[in-house]
Amino acid sequence: MSLLEVKNLRMCYQTSQGLIKAVDGVSFEVKKGEALGLVGESGCGKSTIALSIMRLLPPNGRLLGGEILFADEDLLTKDEEEMRKMRGRRISLIFQAALNALNPVHRVGDQIIEAIQAHERMGKEEALRRVEELYRLVGLDPGMMGSFPHQYSGGMKQRAIIALALSCNPELLIADEPTTALDVIIQDQIIKEILKLQKEFNLTLIYISHDISLIAETCSSIGIMYAGKLVEYAPTIALFQSPLHPYTQGLLSSYPSIKGPKRRISPIPGEVPNLLHPPSGCRFHPRCPRAKEICGKEEPKYRRIKEDHYIACHCVNNSAL
């Protein structure tokens, strides 16, 4: 049974120059206990998806269509108060820029207690004990609870944020580039931590990153995004073994593989398209090494190509398999 189902989500940002279609017709689903990875270059709409699920888009964000079903309820039709009760309690978000995600003027422990008390009737004492427990769980010294964020190191802050995200035992955890600002060793530790916790609590996880190798470690399936669209979706192993979309192929070759043999890093030539005026047809065609005439004219359909493997590309057809 899928916990989250996103159907044909379309959303944009209104700017003085015009509409930016940040997410354009994205569909996917996440099953209970599953970990889904979303990969793409910055600006491709991954974070917008995360924010859309949380219903935390900035004021100029507009929903154009689609559904987000969480436990069979459409989040997009919920009123603000119902939605508030979902946030942090049933769906938690760990987002980018962990360094500034904590309010510098409040004690870290208090910020977590605040989250707990926003959803549960709980005394201060009990909440404190809960936070202590969470601190141990994420590998922080509970003695640091009374300190301010600036007294924490980057890794400690990220752990605290994870503790915060888990404070109300959410069903779905969205981690949006949770380790961007950290150095590699800490990054690794944090990822291990998240994985451990996911298994321990049987969390459903959406992991968003521009680093496909990180995703490979964490997630059972992967969605590849390009310019507001999901271009390929497949279980991790299938994707790594036979990437079908030219973009996925490019992406895979541009990253050093942790597991596989060492390959030369070959970045995809060209620039990320401007979403104000996206290219016609397949949005990837100006950069695509295999682009054909049709690619510039017609938008490829997002379709299932194998069991659990979806793709949107003119160049890949069933016969190619």
Add this chain to the structure above:
Amino acid sequence: MNLGRFILNRLGQIVITLFIITTFLFLLFRMMPGDPTSMILDPKMPPEAKELIRKEFGLDKPLMVQYLYYLKNTLTGNFGKSFYYPETVLEIVKRKLPPTILLFTTAVILSYLIGLPLGKTIAWRRGSRLEMGATVFGLFFYTVFIPWFGLIAIWVFSYRLGWFPIGGMLTPEVWAADVGLFPKIWDVLYHLILPLSVLTLLFFAGSMLLMRNSMLETLREDYILTARAKGLPERVIKNRHAARNAMLPVVTALTLSLAFSLNGGVLTETIFSWPGLGKALVEAVLNHDYPLAQAAFLLLAILVLFANLLADILYAYLDPRIKY
């Protein structure tokens, strides 16, 4: 660095600043023509008498000697003798300082009490009619010509409606009648209302717009998103997270707005005959009473400098990241 050392350090800076200001004032006034005898044009006053007066003020001595005397006077805090009044400047200033502090600090506090919540609200409800209205209203008073506005306020509220006194700080009849403490306090408050309201109206826009801008910037911070993602109620996000953090730059900017509000204070005191330093300064300038003008200005500057120090200490208290 601990707080004590920080304050000491800042005090040092204040002293240097004051030294520069005093020297500047000395040069400014001594280089200019005119002296205490300049306001005396009385056929009964023979020329020798004028010479005597110059001597009395030490103006026959070389500039450097005068400067040292002046420094000594300023350091010992008696600022020398007034050219105009037969008192030392210290005595005059001592009388003028409390009314200014009373009017000025209450106005600043009141305008912040009004401006901060309003700024918070209009930033939160950006683009609303309330924001537009409050901004236009506030800005108009922020840039209004103070003496004119003051006169109109007197015209309407004192003259036409008769709600408030016309000016001054107390009713002589009340104070001359030995009526006890409470009526006297009430009497001063009664005189305070109109100038205070005018000043508050003039200032609140400053703090309101500062708060609004600061709040708008704060609202973009990641921790606000975190707070939202935690599922906190809007009210909590607005007050505990956004407003609390937005206060920090406002407190810093307060230091600048204090100097600004003193500008208004000077004109307001003059219009409302409020017997404070600002009015004293204007009168001293018109009377060519340089020692008094210098001292009044110096005291206004000291007032601002210490208010700044206070703001810095407040800042340290509000922002846990800052440890002196």
Add this chain to the structure above:
Amino acid sequence: MKKIIPLLAAFFLISGIIDPLFASTLKIGMQDEPKTLNPFKASDVWSWNVIGFFYEGLYTRNPVTFEIIPWLAEGDPEFDKKTNTCVIRLKKEIRWEDGVPFTAQDVVFTAQVFLDFKVPRYISDWDFIEKVEALDDYALKFYLKEPYAIFFTGTLMSLIVPKHIWEPIVEEAKETKSPLTTLLEYEVTKPIGLGSFRFSRWHRGAYVKLVKNPGYFASGRKVKGKIVGPYIDEILFKIYGTTDTAILALKRGEIDYIWWPIQPGFVKDLEGNPKIGVTNNPENGLKYLAFNLRRTPFSDINFRRAVAYLIDKDFLVRRILQNYGERMDNVVPPGNGFWFNSNTPKYGKGMSRQERVKKAVEILERGGYSWKRRPKVLENGRIVKGEGLTMPDGTLVKPFTILTPPADYDPLRAIAGLLIQEWLREVGIPVTSAPTSFGDIVNKVNTEWDFDTYLLGWRLSLDPDYMRTFFHSKEIVRDGYNSMGYSNPAFDRLADRSAKELDEEKRRKSIFEMQEYIIKEAPYIPLYTSTSIEAYRKDRFTGWVNQLDGIGNGWSFLFLKPIKEGQE
């Protein structure tokens, strides 16, 4: 709201207490508070408005005729021309407010202080006095070095201070390094006098309170058919910084009288108010334009006369003073009837603008001046401006300035300066009106003599001795009052003679002659004198005495009576 009501109640409670308490209190609005209560030091009008109530002179002037009448003295002074001595007898039974009798010793002491310390404000009235002797407790003899007319109009009207109060202060001052400064800086906190009112309290910045002197020596006496009071119990001086607020206070009944002249602009409004009276009294003053005679072209009498013709005094009076004033063709105001010479030349009186220009051009041309472009008056009355005025020696008249007081001091004179600038420019006189702070003008004019022309004013005394101060060549010293550098030996002789002339008729003749000299030679161009407009409550007190300079005079306060409820 709950909190406001008791507060409001409290306020009305206070008002309730006050009103009956202050029923016979005369409340006077002043623009500033006294600077000092020290009679030796005080030089400003606000101090004297208060101090004037405490001290009296040996003689004073009759409220209507200005004739000198005995006051603390008994009978007329007995002057001996041969010995230059004068015997004066004092009234008996006069007491200082603390009960000590007033005697000849007080007068001797006061005279001695003036002479020993050379107290600036008084010394010019006293420096010709050799000594003063007490013949007994109630008789005095003055010894004069030379006879001087101001002995009667100045010296004998000086105030007398109590010896028993001031002696220790004076003795102490004499011991210090700078005795005069010490004396002047002595802070009087509780003045003891013998005047109609005594000092009660001074709350700095807010009010001064005086109470009636029950033992006032003149109470009950008759002066010009009226019985001297005072009939009021208290006087409360309240400070109002601006005329506007004072007028509002007057309308609201917060004060009974504004003790300073108000602007014509207020009159219309006030005249419609049945409870408020407005009085107009000529001011004993003079606004004038003066030249620096040390510089060209001002040293040339033709130039000065041409300027005199060009200034439209009637326009200034009509427009700027709104007719509340009078044109001046003399340095003695017409209001000072006895000393006023009405036969001095009246430059440009009744002339139109065109006639003035023609006249000025004529005088200048006769004096040898020429133009690059001569000013012309066309048939239709239009005036073609002159350009490049050239002096008889062939050099151009350099641009010069009229120093005028700034707007804060006297906006009217600032505007007058500007109008004069425009009028002079029409005939090509390159002048600019330069509003300059008062202190700066005084400094430039009196101390440094660095000026071209200036526009200032004087408040005058009744005795015309001031002409000697303004125009005598011995006043051409640093800080002296002949800042123009006017020097005419004939005038000097005349001035010296008039000063020593004790016969009023003879003196009057020389004074008249002096006026002619001044106006003909025009070191000053008298412009106008203003009318002192004053406002008071009609419904509270009655008996104001109109005098030169206004109703705020000692006699008013002696004759004022409160109007009882229901009586108008």
Add this chain to the structure above:
Amino acid sequence: MGRFKENFNLFRKNRLGMTGLFILLFFLLLVILGPILPRIDEMYRPMTGVDKEILWSTPPSRAHLLGTDFMGRDILSQLAHGARIAFMVGISAALASVLIGTLVGLVAGYFGRLTDTLLMRLTDILLTLPSLPLIIIIAAALGKQSLWIIVGIIGLIGWPSTARVIRAQTLSLKERPFIEAARVSGASNFRIITRHIAPNILPLSFLYMTFGVTGAILAEAGLSFLGLGDPSVVSWGMMLQWCFTTGHTFRAPYWVLPPGLSISLVTFAFYLIGRALDEIINPRLRER
């Protein structure tokens, strides 16, 4: 040019900014119409012209649309002339202070070290001093009441806030790669400042000028009102001073309202425009 157009479009969307612009246009119209009146009749000369029939202050009439002042001078023509003075004072004083401020900020930010420390100490001192009392004191000490001296004083006092902002901007610009590139290619300090830094700073200077105009007009009006202004110039402050000292404040609303309202509106307009520009130049404040 394209950038200008784009910014203007942004400005046009700012309702408050446009309001300010319209108020300003109204007063500019007054400035243009001002000199026409005296051509019609000499009695409309703002300073020396008087109505032959009217000897005192009168309420609005057909000959005098806003009435006359105490000596029969036309208030409307004074108001129009005052508008010219206000723009003159405001713009020239603001220009002076912005020039000084930009220069100080540039020099301090670019050269850093001791220059920076000294200049910024000076700036801080001046910034903490209450400016109006300072202007009053200096104006009084100079003694001469001339408009240009007053403008000079205001210009000399008003620069610190500009200097501070420009310095901060210069500091951040200095670290940008293109400056580094220019330096490496051997450009002189002068060239770097004038060619690379200044153009990036001028919009900010311009912004501070609009705020400076507000301050300058208010300061001149304040001085005039206190009697420290130039009485030979018909400025709005001086009109109020005349009204005040001749006793018409509370009985000639037609005289007291226009100049005060004009001062307030013009400063308000400049402030609104400044604020609108601020939102355009400072994208942090712009609505996303």
